[in-house]
Structures are given as C-alpha cells and as structure tokens.
Amino acid sequence: MMMAIAMKRAAAAAATRAISTANSGSILTRHLHASSGKKKIVGVFYKAHEYAEMNPNFVGCAENALGIRNWLESQGHEYIVTDDKEGPDCELEKHIPDLHVLITTPFHPAYVTAERIKKAKNLQLLLTAGIGSDHVDLKAAAAAGLTVAEVTGSNTVSVAEDELMRILILVRNFLPGHHQVISGDWNVAGIAHRAYDLEGKTVGTVGCGRIGRLLLQRLKPFGCNLLYHDRIQMDSELENQIGATFEEDLDKMLPKCDIIVINTPLTEKTKGMFDKERIGKLKKGVLIVNNARGAIMDTQAVVDGCNSGHIGGYSGDVWYPQPAPKDHPWRYMPNQAMTPHISGTTIDAQLRYAAGVKDMLENYFKGEEFPPQHYIVKEGELASQYR
Amino acid sequence: MMMAIAMKRAAAAAATRAISTANSGSILTRHLHASSGKKKIVGVFYKAHEYAEMNPNFVGCAENALGIRNWLESQGHEYIVTDDKEGPDCELEKHIPDLHVLITTPFHPAYVTAERIKKAKNLQLLLTAGIGSDHVDLKAAAAAGLTVAEVTGSNTVSVAEDELMRILILVRNFLPGHHQVISGDWNVAGIAHRAYDLEGKTVGTVGCGRIGRLLLQRLKPFGCNLLYHDRIQMDSELENQIGATFEEDLDKMLPKCDIIVINTPLTEKTKGMFDKERIGKLKKGVLIVNNARGAIMDTQAVVDGCNSGHIGGYSGDVWYPQPAPKDHPWRYMPNQAMTPHISGTTIDAQLRYAAGVKDMLENYFKGEEFPPQHYIVKEGELASQYR
Numbered sequence: 206m207m208m209a210i211a212m213k214r215a216a217a218a219a220a221t222r223a224i225s226t227a228n229s230g231s232i233l234t235r236h237l238h239a240s241s242g243k244k245k246i247v248g249v250f251y252k253a254h255e256y257a258e259m260n261p262n263f264v265g266c267a268e269n270a271l272g273i274r275n276w277l278e279s280q281g282h283e284y285i286v287t288d289d290k291e292g293p294d295c296e297l298e299k300h301i302p303d304l305h306v307l308i309t310t311p312f313h314p315a316y317v318t319a320e321r322i323k324k325a326k327n328l329q330l331l332l333t334a335g336i337g338s339d340h341v342d343l344k345a346a347a348a349a350g351l352t353v354a355e356v357t358g359s360n361t362v363s364v365a366e367d368e369l370m371r372i373l374i375l376v377r378n379f380l381p382g383h384h385q386v387i388s389g390d391w392n393v394a395g396i397a398h399r400a401y402d403l404e405g406k407t408v409g410t411v412g413c414g415r416i417g418r419l420l421l422q423r424l425k426p427f428g429c430n431l432l433y434h435d436r437i438q439m440d441s442e443l444e445n446q447i448g449a450t451f452e453e454d455l456d457k458m459l460p461k462c463d464i465i466v467i468n469t470p471l472t473e474k475t476k477g478m479f480d481k482e483r484i485g486k487l488k489k490g491v492l493i494v495n496n497a498r499g500a501i502m503d504t505q506a507v508v509d510g511c512n513s514g515h516i517g518g519y520s521g522d523v524w525y526p527q528p529a530p531k532d533h534p535w536r537y538m539p540n541q542a543m544t545p546h547i548s549g550t551t552i553d554a555q556l557r558y559a560a561g562v563k564d565m566l567e568n569y570f571k572g573e574e575f576p577p578q579h580y581i582v583k584e585g586e587l588a589s590q591y592r
Numbered sequence: 593m594m595m596a597i598a599m600k601r602a603a604a605a606a607a608t609r610a611i612s613t614a615n616s617g618s619i620l621t622r623h624l625h626a627s628s629g630k631k632k633i634v635g636v637f638y639k640a641h642e643y644a645e646m647n648p649n650f651v652g653c654a655e656n657a658l659g660i661r662n663w664l665e666s667q668g669h670e671y672i673v674t675d676d677k678e679g680p681d682c683e684l685e686k687h688i689p690d691l692h693v694l695i696t697t698p699f700h701p702a703y704v705t706a707e708r709i710k711k712a713k714n715l716q717l718l719l720t721a722g723i724g725s726d727h728v729d730l731k732a733a734a735a736a737g738l739t740v741a742e743v744t745g746s747n748t749v750s751v752a753e754d755e756l757m758r759i760l761i762l763v764r765n766f767l768p769g770h771h772q773v774i775s776g777d778w779n780v781a782g783i784a785h786r787a788y789d790l791e792g793k794t795v796g797t798v799g800c801g802r803i804g805r806l807l808l809q810r811l812k813p814f815g816c817n818l819l820y821h822d823r824i825q826m827d828s829e830l831e832n833q834i835g836a837t838f839e840e841d842l843d844k845m846l847p848k849c850d851i852i853v854i855n856t857p858l859t860e861k862t863k864g865m866f867d868k869e870r871i872g873k874l875k876k877g878v879l880i881v882n883n884a885r886g887a888i889m890d891t892q893a894v895v896d897g898c899n900s901g902h903i904g905g906y907s908g909d910v911w912y913p914q915p916a917p918k919d920h921p922w923r924y925m926p927n928q929a930m931t932p933h934i935s936g937t938t939i940d941a942q943l944r945y946a947a948g949v950k951d952m953l954e955n956y957f958k959g960e961e962f963p964p965q966h967y968i969v970k971e972g973e974l975a976s977q978y979r
Contacts, residue, residue, distance in 0.1 A: 253781035263785045312780050363789050366814065367764055373757035374766070377938065382909070382931030383767070386923050391915035391932050393699050394640035398650045402750050402940040426810045427753065522769070528778035536773050544769030545778050551764065553789040 244305040245283045245327070246566070249297055250334070251313035252288040265310070265555035271334060273563050280570070290315040306330045306569070308562060312546045314340035314527055322349050330569055331582075334558045335360055335549050338581045339471040339498060343591055346582045353582035354575050356561030358415060360549035364496050365419035367522065367548035368466055372424075374542045375492040375518035376403045376464065399517070404428045409462035411455065412469030412497070413439070414590065420466060421447045434458050456486065464492045467521075470590050471498035481506040484515065495521035496548045504534065511538040522548045631692040632670045632714070633953070636684055637721070638700035639675040652697070652942035658721060660950050667957070677702040693717045693956070695949060699933045701727035701914055709736050717956055718969075721945045722747055722936050725968045726858040726885060730978055733969045740969035741962050743948030745802060747941035751883050752806035754909070754935035755853055759811075761929045762879040762905035763790045763851065786904070791815040796849035798842065799856030799884070800826070801977065807853060808834045821845050843873065851879045854908075857977050858885035868893040877904035883935050886912035891921065898925040909935045 253266030264272040270286040277284045285304075289296035290313070297315055301324045309315040310333065317331060322345045331341055333355035346353050374380065378400040385392055408424060409432035410417040418439075421431055431449035438444070438451045452458035459465060465487070469475050479493075480503040493516060495502060504525070510516035520542035524533060527546055535543055565575050581588045640653030651659040657673040664671040672691075676683035677700070684702055688711045696702040697720065704718060706729045718728055720742035733740050761767065765787040772779055795811060796819040797804040805826070808818055818836035825831070825838045839845035846852060852874070856862050866880075867890040880903060882889060891912070897903035907929035911920060914933055922930055952962050968975045 251780045251784075253785065256781045256785040260785045263781075265784065266781050312784075362791050362815075366760060366790050370757060370760035370764060370766060373753060373760070377754055377757060377935075379757060379761070379931065380770070382934050383929060385932055386916075386928075386930045389918040389923065393638045393932050393934055393937065394643045394650075394653050396932065396934050397638075397652065397699075397937045397939070397942070398640065398643040398647045400934060400938045402938050403753050404749050404940065423813045426812065428749075529773075531776040536776065541773075542770060543773045544766065545772055545780050545783065547769050547780055547783050547787060548764075550780065550784045551787045551789050552784070553791065555784070 243281045243283065244570075245285070245300070245303055246277060246306040246308065247297065247300045247304045248284070248286040248308040248334075249290050249313065249315035250286060250288060250310055260552060262552045262556055264559045265312075265334065265550050271308070271559040271562055273559065273566070276563065277566070288313060301325045301328075303327050306332065306566070308332045308334055309340060310334045310550070311337040311340065312527075312550045317341040317346070319345035322346060322351065330354070332562055332565055333581070334562050335554070336364075337470065337498065337549075338591075341581075343582055343587050347585045347587055350585060351582060352580070354565055354579040355581055356558040356565075357576075357578045359558035359561050360551070360554035361415040361419055363551045363554040364416050364548045365423060368416070368420050368468075368494050368496050369423050371494045371496070371520035371542060372408065372464055372466065372492070373403060375494070375520050375540075376401050376406065378518075380542055403464075406430070406463040407432065407461055408464045408466065409433065409452070409458050410466045410468050411459075412467065413449075414468065416496075417466075417468035418443075418447065420468065421449045432458050432461065456483070459483070460486055460488060462491060463488060464494065467493070467495040467497040467501055469497055469501065471500055472591055475501050477501070477503050479503060479506065481509070484510045487515070489515055490517035491515070492518045493520075495519070496523060497521075499523040499525035499527070508534045508538045511540050516540070518542065522546045630668045630670070631957075632672070632687070632690055633664060633693040633695065634684065634687045634691045635671070635673040635695040635721075636677050636700065636702035637673060637675060637697055647939060649939045649943055651946045652699075652721065652937050658695070658946040658949055660946065660953070663950065664953070675700060688712045688715075690714050693719065693953070695719045695721055696727060697721045697937070698724040698727065699914075699937045704728040704733070706732035709733060709738065717741070719949055719952055720968070721949050722941070723751075724857065724885065724936075725978075728968075730969055730974050734972045734974055737972060738969060739967070741952055741966040742968055743945040743952075744963075744965045746945035746948050747936035747938070748802040748806055750938045750941040751803050751935045752810060755803070755807050755855075755881050755883050756810050758881045758883070758907035758929060759795065759851055759853065759879070760790060762881070762907050762927075763788050763793065765905075767929055790851075793817070793850040794819065794848055795851045795853065796820065796839070796845050797836075797853045797855050798846075799854065800836075801855065803883075804853075804855035805830075805834065807855065808836045819845050819848065843870070846870070847873055847875060849878060850875060851881065854880070854882040854884040854888055856884055856888065858887055859978055862888050864888070864890050866890060866893065868896065871897045871902065874902070876902055878902070879905045880907075882906070882908035883910060884908075886910040886914070895921045895925045898927055903927070905929065909933045 248270055250267040253268050257266050257268035267286050267288045274284055285300055287296040301321055305327050319342045331351055331353045336355050338353055338355050341353055378396050382396040407430040411434055413433040413435040425448050432452050433449050434452045434455045478501055484506050507519055511519055518540040522544045523546055568575055635657055637654040640655050644653050644655035654673050654675045661671055672687055674683040688708055692714050709732045718738055718740045723742050725740055725742050728740055765783050769783040794817040798821055800820040800822040812835050819839050820836050821839045821842045871893050898906055905927040909931045910933055955962055
C-alpha cells in the first residue's frame, strides 16, 4: 500500500517534469496529469429547470453541477457548466479553445469529435460522469495524447436493476395494462394473452462485464436458463456461483434466447450488430432489452421487427442520437417500453459519479494517478473493452 | 406414502357412505365430495374476444374455459361458462339454483354472496382458478357445509415476480420516462430528480406467506434491508437463507420502510387496514405495492396520500370492485403504476391453475380428497389465513 503510493507520487513528479519541459501540443504534455496552475473546467449536463431544487441530492444536472462548484472555485479554478452542446454557436463550442478539462455524461452527451479535439489546444482531460465514453472520438483522443476516464462502477448497479425491470415489463406485458387503466378500460384478456412469467425462460446477455454480471446475479433466484456471451469466459467459481452458461459463439446463443439483453460497449465492432439479418435469426417473439447504446441496433431493423411481431417487445433507455428527436421511429413502434436515457442517472448513481469525478479532479490537480479501472484512454492506448 | 393414500381412500369411502345416507341440504351432504352422478359445473371467467385464438395456451378465458370442456362433456357432465356475473338477470344467476360446482377466478370475480349460496341448493364445491377466495362469503360457505378450494401455489411465482417489477417501476420512476417517449418529449431531469436505485433501500412485506417469501428470495441479491411482518416467524434457517428480519409489531415495521409490499389475504382484520391514520405514520414518499386485494387499502386515503406526496408511488393490480369502474379514483391519482388484475393470470399461471382445477374435479368425481393446502373451507372450517 505504502509502496503503491510512493510509486504514484514518483509518477506524478515525473509528470510534472514532463509538462514543464515538453512542447505544448505534444502527446507527452497532453496525456500526463497537470499538477499546477488554475484550470478551466467545463461540464456539460442536462438542464433540470424547476426540478433542480426539488431534491438536494439531484447533483447530476447543469444547475447543481455535480455539487463541486464551491470546491473548484475556492481553489481558483474556473468552472463553466452548460447544457448547450450542439452546433457551431453553442456555449460549449465557445470554451473549446481554452478549456483544460471537459466533463460530460452519456445522458446528455456532448459529442467530442476529432474536430473539437483539434481545436481544444489546452485540453488535457476528458471525464465522463457515469459510464460509457463512446460520445468521445476515442481514437482521436488517444492520438492527441488526452486522458479519458470514466467513473467505472458508479452506476453499474443502477443499470443492472433497470435492465431487470425492463425484462419484467416486457415478459409480463405491463404497459398495455397500465394504458388500459389511464384510458378507462378493463380488459384482462388483452394483456393476459401475451403475459408470461420470467421463470423458466432463457435469458442471454450479449456482453458480460460489470453490468452483465450484476444482472445475472439478480436474475439467479428467478429460475431462468441464463446464458452469456463475452470475449472472456468468467472463472469457473464465479460462473457456478452466478449459474450462467458461457456461449463462445454469439450467433449460436442468440436463437436460444427468449430474452436478449445488450451489455456491450458501442465500438466499431458492435455498431449496428443487430441488423435485419441477425434479428431475422432470433426466436419469433423475442424480447430485447438494450440499456447499452442505441447504435448497437440497426434502428429500422428494430422497427420492422416490432411491426412484424418477430420482436415481441423492445425496451431500453438508449437512442441514437440523444436526445431522441420527436420523429424517432422507436417512439412509435408497437410493443416498445422505451424511456429517455435515465438508468445510470438515478439519484444514488449521481451521488456516486459526482464523488468519482471530484476524486479524479483532486488527483489531477495533485498530479496523481486515477484508479486504474477508470482509464478509457491513457498514454495513447484505449481500454481493452473499447478496442 | 402408501399409508396416506390408504387413509385418503378410507376417508373417501366414508364420504360416499355419508352422502348416500344423509339428508339433502344438511352440512354433511354438502361438504363431502360427491362421488357419482352427472354434475352441472359453471365457470365464470373473463371474456377474451379476439384474443382467445391468439395463443393456444390462453386457457384462462371464457372462450377456452380452462381447456376442460371436452374432458367434462365426454363424461356426461354439463359445463356452462360465462363472464356475465353481476345483477339479478345475469347468466350466472340463472344457473345458481341447480349448479353443483362453481369455478371462479380472482381476476374477474363472481361474488358468491350468502344470498347466492342460499339459492344454490345443489352447490357442493366452489373452486377458485387461481389464489384468493375472498370474493366468496367464506363464513356463509362454511355454514352451508360447502367445500371451497383454490389452486394454492399455482400463481405465487407469477405474483411475486410482478411485485418485484412494480417495486422497480416505482423506485426507478419508469412511467414518467415512458410517457415522455410516447408524447414526443425528452426531459431526463423530469425523471431523474425522483429516480432511485433499489439497492440499499428498506423493503417490508406485510404478510409473508408463499408469495411474500418468493418475493424476498428474489429481492435478496438487490442488497436491500428486508423486513417482514407475519403472524408466524419463519424458522431461523429459512430466515437466514432469505436474509430478512422478522417484525412482530406491524406498526413498528411500517415507518422504517421505503417500500411496503402487501402480501396478506383480505379478511375481516385486513380490510381497510391502510387507512388515513396508518398511512399518515409511514415515511414521507413511501412506495406501496399491493397485488393482494384492493380493499385492504382505504381507497380515498390512498388517493389523498398520492395527491399530497406522502405516498411517493402506488402500484398494484387489485381494485375494489373489479372490474374497476371508469371513475375509480386510483385511475387518476398521481404516481400510480396500476394495471387491471393480471399478475396471477400469466399464460404460465393459467396452465398451472387449469391443471389444478382439473385435478380437483377429478378427485371430486372419484370422491377423493384434494391436496390439503388447497382447502379454504372444509367441513365448516376456514383455512387459518382466512380466520
């Protein structure tokens, strides 16, 4: 423990030396942690308007700004917060040329393109308040020597719980029943003819990292047949404890599933992976839960599947782009149980990712390392799940 | 095992003797199983209309009549099925004077009043396809020497799963998000300011019979603080395995709970037990899930609690009366996640309770006993949970 700290300090000292000697704009200066000087930090969060004051723990909105404004300003840093993130005249764009740190979230993503990275001459650090940094051009960030980090683990439980809720909502055909209530109807048959128990059904997760595992653990007492596909098989002790079966070949697993849950990051490989052809091979009436990223699905293929009944239900909180436009077809397809991007931004999650961002900023100011699992881009390298 | 069967046969033989010798209309003739003769059986189920043919396993509706018509008629019994159950001119009323067996469900309850029991001179057996026989005047049934039985266990898993779904829907504030989607909006803050994780919250179940235990088992991996109140404490091995704490005093448990789930039958004691006073003592913002019976709540007290925000959310599938009229105030109160009575009538549950009803009819025709846990009224005595 003491040794680790000593090593971190040494690394930080090296970083300080590197910054003071290297040329501005080189990979070296940009990826290493700055240890001194007043910084310009920009945060992009969703606006809460009248909701901002309703809950003192609602720290994830633009108004409450992760609850770190006083802390940052008391140390002389500048802290700009906005929700205005799109187009050449937006508030974010104004600050791109001179910001040092940009804090973003997946819930209201500021798309950090190669172009923006190029313009951001002082940028050193991109922090994601939450999990999922695909709104950042990670290759461009790596090439520019930036550090990208997220608060790994901050909302994995939040998302896993939400996925289990969505599985139940689809399997049990909740929404048609609720719509009957608010429209003054009562027609049990209209719900029951396609309402099932989760017990005994086959559930497969595509990707089984932190969230996938938490989901499987929560599914265990439901008496399902649990399958998972991932790059790596769990160690056999964990696998036995969770009670799930590894499926090396995704396309052999998928047609077995009554319910498919997407738990893989958005990468070049996973983008559009659920296209017409792959959906066509799924069980008729399959239920799909996707809280990972909207772009993993082919938008129109999902719509067609829901319209034909080949997909029996689709639920998730992720869309492309976000916010979803008013005419996004997933709003209007049958048997959808969609919401805006919300699962990872519960009040509990906000408190955790706000604390995680604060900790990383503190490390950054001191020139210290972050917890290793938080790095998405470090020293020009992408974290394994994004490769 | 062999001995138990031998004892049952002896009991059945005794029953047959009793029927053949006792006077018509006495307690003895009516509560014992008839072993001979063609019977008139009436079933009251919800109509499915166009949905009846959509799923071959949709046996719980009036059209598909538990899938036992051919079986009954091939043995010469008469089988009348209807959904028309209210008022003096309804179809059910016509058959009351001469039916021998009445099959009802909690989802579309035929209220078996003392008056109807008095008129039903040939009635011997009341079977509930499902669980929950409070739509029968059990005291009147006992006094008349009828047998009342339900398919205990047939849909306990179905209801427990549904309760967990409702807990998550309320805790995570699902419905406002879904309503945004269908109305073309996107306002993450409008959802997030009152969305929480289930992890770490205190969940208490009022009543911890079969359904309550299944719920607690499914809640275990969520990392909650689990409490239960019941007449009887679980044995300590089961209690440890489930990880829940017994609360002898209901009113000491309730104010500790972030989430309260009702898992107690409707009896004289539980009717209206959640009145204005008791609700007033709950935690501000408490979430309540009630898939037990609507009449356990004081209807207006729930409405007032939701309107004031003292109740943060209310979800259930039970109402009084059922079907809920168009102007039932629970349809219109804020933060409700209600459905029609559906949780125990999934396709999986229907197959189980249809099989259970068939088994009991078979026993009845043979003059044999039912599985002991199925009896609600037997030989003039109410099952313990209904006393």
